[in-house]
Amino acid sequence: MTDAATSTARQPRASVVAREATTLAAGARRSAAPGGAQRSGRRWWARLRRDRTLLIMTLPALVLLGVFGYAPMLGLVMAFQDYDLYDGLLHSPWVGLANFQQLFSDPGFWQAFWNTLSLFSVQLVLFFPIPIALAILLDSLQSRRLKSVVQAVATLPHFFSFVLVVTIFNEVFGGAGLLDTFLRSHGVTSPFDFMTDPGTFRLLVTSQLIWKEAGWSTIVYLAALSAISPALHEAAAVDGAGYWRRLRHITLPGLKGITILLLILNLGFALTFGFEQMLIQLPAVGSGAAQVITTFSYENGIVAGNYSYGAAAGLFLGVTSVILILGANKVAHLFGEDGLYRK
Amino acid sequence: MSRRGFLTATAGALGTVAAQPLLSACGTGGAPAKTGAASTSLLQRILPHYKPSSLIKPDYPSVAGSSPAYLSYPSSLVRTVADTPGSGGSYTAITPLWGTIPSAGNPFDQAVNQALGATVSVAPANGNNYSTVLPQLFSGNKLPDWIQVPTFWAPPLNFGQAAADRLADLTPYLAGDKIGQYPNLAAIFSSGWEAGIWDDKLYGFPSYTATFNYGYQLYYRADLLDKLGIGTPSVKSISDLWDLATEVNDPKAKRWALGDIFGYLYQPFNYALWMLDDKGNLITQYESEGIVEAMNWMAKAIKAGLVHPDQVAGNYGNGVTEFYAGQMVIVSDGSGAWNAADAQKGQASNKGYTRASFDFFAASGSGTPKMPLEAATAWTSYLNKGLSPKQVEECLRIANYLAAPFGSIEYNLLNYGVAGVDYTTTGTGPQLTAKGSQYAGSAVSTYNFLVSPNNTVYNAGYPAVTKASATWAQRNAGYGYQPLFYELNVVVPNSLSSANAFTPFNPTSGIMYEVARGRASIADYQSTLATWKRNGGNKLKAFYEGVLAQQKKLGSA
Numbered sequence: 001m002t003d004a005a006t007s008t009a010r011q012p013r014a015s016v017v018a019r020e021a022t023t024l025a026a027g028a029r030r031s032a033a034p035g036g037a038q039r040s041g042r043r044w045w046a047r048l049r050r051d052r053t054l055l056i057m058t059l060p061a062l063v064l065l066g067v068f069g070y071a072p073m074l075g076l077v078m079a080f081q082d083y084d085l086y087d088g089l090l091h092s093p094w095v096g097l098a099n100f101q102q103l104f105s106d107p108g109f110w111q112a113f114w115n116t117l118s119l120f121s122v123q124l125v126l127f128f129p130i131p132i133a134l135a136i137l138l139d140s141l142q143s144r145r146l147k148s149v150v151q152a153v154a155t156l157p158h159f160f161s162f163v164l165v166v167t168i169f170n171e172v173f174g175g176a177g178l179l180d181t182f183l184r185s186h187g188v189t190s191p192f193d194f195m196t197d198p199g200t201f202r203l204l205v206t207s208q209l210i211w212k213e214a215g216w217s218t219i220v221y222l223a224a225l226s227a228i229s230p231a232l233h234e235a236a237a238v239d240g241a242g243y244w245r246r247l248r249h250i251t252l253p254g255l256k257g258i259t260i261l262l263l264i265l266n267l268g269f270a271l272t273f274g275f276e277q278m279l280i281q282l283p284a285v286g287s288g289a290a291q292v293i294t295t296f297s298y299e300n301g302i303v304a305g306n307y308s309y310g311a312a313a314g315l316f317l318g319v320t321s322v323i324l325i326l327g328a329n330k331v332a333h334l335f336g337e338d339g340l341y342r343k
Numbered sequence: 344m345s346r347r348g349f350l351t352a353t354a355g356a357l358g359t360v361a362a363q364p365l366l367s368a369c370g371t372g373g374a375p376a377k378t379g380a381a382s383t384s385l386l387q388r389i390l391p392h393y394k395p396s397s398l399i400k401p402d403y404p405s406v407a408g409s410s411p412a413y414l415s416y417p418s419s420l421v422r423t424v425a426d427t428p429g430s431g432g433s434y435t436a437i438t439p440l441w442g443t444i445p446s447a448g449n450p451f452d453q454a455v456n457q458a459l460g461a462t463v464s465v466a467p468a469n470g471n472n473y474s475t476v477l478p479q480l481f482s483g484n485k486l487p488d489w490i491q492v493p494t495f496w497a498p499p500l501n502f503g504q505a506a507a508d509r510l511a512d513l514t515p516y517l518a519g520d521k522i523g524q525y526p527n528l529a530a531i532f533s534s535g536w537e538a539g540i541w542d543d544k545l546y547g548f549p550s551y552t553a554t555f556n557y558g559y560q561l562y563y564r565a566d567l568l569d570k571l572g573i574g575t576p577s578v579k580s581i582s583d584l585w586d587l588a589t590e591v592n593d594p595k596a597k598r599w600a601l602g603d604i605f606g607y608l609y610q611p612f613n614y615a616l617w618m619l620d621d622k623g624n625l626i627t628q629y630e631s632e633g634i635v636e637a638m639n640w641m642a643k644a645i646k647a648g649l650v651h652p653d654q655v656a657g658n659y660g661n662g663v664t665e666f667y668a669g670q671m672v673i674v675s676d677g678s679g680a681w682n683a684a685d686a687q688k689g690q691a692s693n694k695g696y697t698r699a700s701f702d703f704f705a706a707s708g709s710g711t712p713k714m715p716l717e718a719a720t721a722w723t724s725y726l727n728k729g730l731s732p733k734q735v736e737e738c739l740r741i742a743n744y745l746a747a748p749f750g751s752i753e754y755n756l757l758n759y760g761v762a763g764v765d766y767t768t769t770g771t772g773p774q775l776t777a778k779g780s781q782y783a784g785s786a787v788s789t790y791n792f793l794v795s796p797n798n799t800v801y802n803a804g805y806p807a808v809t810k811a812s813a814t815w816a817q818r819n820a821g822y823g824y825q826p827l828f829y830e831l832n833v834v835v836p837n838s839l840s841s842a843n844a845f846t847p848f849n850p851t852s853g854i855m856y857e858v859a860r861g862r863a864s865i866a867d868y869q870s871t872l873a874t875w876k877r878n879g880g881n882k883l884k885a886f887y888e889g890v891l892a893q894q895k896k897l898g899s900a
Contacts (some may be wrong), residue, residue: 017361052402082838084501084504085478085481085482085500085501086481086482086501086505086507087502088482088506103880106848106874106878107874146707169656170656174652174653174658175651175652175653175655175656176597176651176652176653176665176670180652181597190416190648193652193655193656195654195656196652196655196860198862202833206888208431282657282852283656283657283851283852283856284656284657284658286643286852286856286857286862286863287852287853287862288857288862288863289859291852299846299849300841300846301851302475303474303475303844303846304499304840304841304844304846305478305498305499305500305840305844306840306841306844309841328623
């Protein structure tokens with residue numbers, strides 16, 4: 001198998017470089033150890049001075065994260081309070097786990113939880129492979145012009161809000177939309193209403209997501225594809241490997257790292273995805289199909305003014321998301337992949 | 344959904360107040376419950392004394408509380424406020440607006456401020472998310488000097504405490520005879536002022552006060568029924584409505600008989616948020632037999648394909664357009680839907696467009712129809728507690744100007760703006776210009792939401808609309824009755840606020856909505872009801888039983 005031989009011949013080179021780098025770093029650590037506190041302190045300063053430009057560049061991001069990411073988390077204490085608008089976080093009475101007790105005994109919450117999981121699973125299975133396929137397709141296009149046109153058209157819906165996406169879908173597939181009006185005028189008395197059927201709702205939201213996001217999501221994969229050396233393809237082709245063989249042994253392995261990274265990140269959003277999309281379509285299919293944890297939290301917390309209860313649902317969601325993302329990362333490491341970071 | 348649509352959803356805490364501390368809080372935490380029922384004599388001391396004023400004799404006078412109506416605009420306007428009310432003060436205000444937000448400092452605002460002799464900068468905020476903005480303003484103590492807080496959005500704000508902590512007490516300025524120095528304010532019905540009383544103190548200014556105030560009525564396209572050869576329909580029972588609906592329904596021609604009219608069905612099936620059952624026990628409407636019949640009827644109508652698919656899908660946004668286009672023949676809406684703007688827009692898309700309304704009816708067809716009334720106004724505005732007594736007095740003088748009645752120079756300015764710029768006078772009366780309708784007067788209701796006179800009906804250029812709606816109101820006002828806790832601002836303790844939000848029964852996502860769409864059964868409904876009762880509903884009922892008992896004791900029930 002010549003193509004396999006080529007790739008294995010090249011792969012070691014990269015890993016050798018990586019291994020050398022780690023060895024060097026380990027050596028540096030070792031030599032630093034006996035130096036004593038003073039020396040290491042000075043070295044720390046030296047490193048800080050050396051990297052100051054990079055550190056300053058990360059500062060705005062850190063401040064942003066602190067102000068909008070971490071500081072609001074303090075508000076989560078209201079999940080353990082009977083929060084009152086006027087008493088504030090400092091003076092509202094503590095109620096321990098009462099909000100969580102109520103939450104876990106609320107059938108509406110479990111409904112929302114299972115809806116979240118099932119909607120996410122369906123989207124993951126049906127949506128996730130599509131940008132990869134689309135990226136490979138785009139990458140294989142010879143005409144640059146055609147490629148950029150297709151890419152622009154496919155990316156555009158990303159910039160539409162879900163309000164618009166749902167409206168467009170409703171105008172086409174809704175009970176009074178183009179399709180059903182056409183069917184009705186051709187003798188179908190009660191045509192199927194795709195927009196209000198809870199049974200097919202998972203497929204509906206997935207198709208909306210594909211229409212809206214598939215083009216946009218290809219960008220990362222296209223970048224990864226462009227990083228694969230054309231020499232690999234050429235060498236393989238010279239050795240007689242066909243398109244499918246090259247796809248399997250060159251293109252897909254080249255995408256593996258980024259695919260796994262995105263999969264893990266996706267899992268992190270498993271419980272928070274689609275708030276807007278669900279909120280808009282809740283009335284159409286009902287809470288039995290479309291209520292997810294985020295909309296549940298919004299409806300019970302913000303709309304009903306029961307902030308503590310909403311915060312409890314939100315905290316549950318946050319903790320579960322962290323567990324999911326760490327779990328997926330662990331699995332990735334077990335399989336020898338980089339995951340979120342290199343181990 | 345109309346603005347008023349929210350009323351039925353949250354009608355629980357409407358009404359007025361008064362409160363003596365009475366009941367201890369049920370459940371854990373929270374401040375001691377204050378609610379209920381001031382004695383009539385205490386209420387008498389707080390309430391401003393009503394002193395009617397009538398500038399012009401209406402063409403359709405009030406019958407049983409219906410709003411007086413005028414066919415034509417008075418040719419000579421009267422000045423009701425002699426002096427410039429303001430003394431140069433500067434105030435910020437926030438009101439809700441369902442429409443495009445006009446730019447600040449527009450010609451209308453400038454003209455009004457000049458007339459007021461003070462700067463009242465009203466910053467209208469998007470009405471669709473007003474209810475979620477209010478808590479931030481209140482909790483962050485970022486209130487403007489003057490703010491509109493509809494009573495149906497007050498419960499999540501814990502308003503009893505909000506008023507005491509953040510809002511100016513107007514009792515010392517307006518109680519009893521003191522209102523006499525503000526004659527336009529004194530001409531607002533006492534029931535309007537009742538809506539602004541919280542815990543025995545008067546805080547709020549009323550807008551659009553009307554005694555015959557209700558949630559929904561059932562409209563139909565009179566011109567379409569004429570065209571179909573049906574003529575003036577006679578709907579005297581729910582089965583009459585069914586027969587009419589099946590007759591006009593024709594989805595193949597893109598014409599559905601009904602919108603989602605579930606919001607209206609409490610009228611024929613006769614239930615109100617709080618009511619007494621046959622044995623005299625206090626129940627919520629969700630426990631009534633009427634609501635189950637109403638759900639079954641709506642489910643049957645949806646299943647039979649009588650309801651427009653967009654309404655079934657909960658896409659209410661296009662409802663009015665679809666009604667104009669003749670895609671829906673019968674819809675439910677608030678009284679505010681029947682006016683000149685409606686006729687104008689409707690006729691623009693369909694020349695013969697005519698809106699008409701069925702009289703109230705009883706589902707069975709026998710007995711007198713009944714309509715539970717709502718508080719005389721849900722629109723109340725408040726002054727910031729931080730204002731000095733001098734500033735409060737200036738605001739009261741400004742309020743007196745804003746409350747000038749129909750037929751006055753002040754009313755004309757506040758509703759139509761400046762002649763030649765914001766409106767033009769045609770043979771039938773003042774009409775907003777294209778520019779004026781973007782920022783002026785009744786098109787934006789900015790100053791009107793701070794305070795406005797008792798409701799009157801006048802439709803420039805459309806006297807036929809006035810005639811139809813005024814005679815309808817005169818015929819139907821007598822069917823109105825005051826339900827339990829009418830005009831009582833009940834302050835529910837924090838621990839019960841979750842149950843009091845009636846979230847499982849949310850009209851656009853709750854269980855009734857699901858049952859009507861055939862996605863849940865009546866058995867599911869009963870189990871949701873049982874869960875709600877278990878999670879605080881029973882305690883809430885007990886709390887309201889206490890309020891009822893207290894009301895009886897004080898003789899104000």
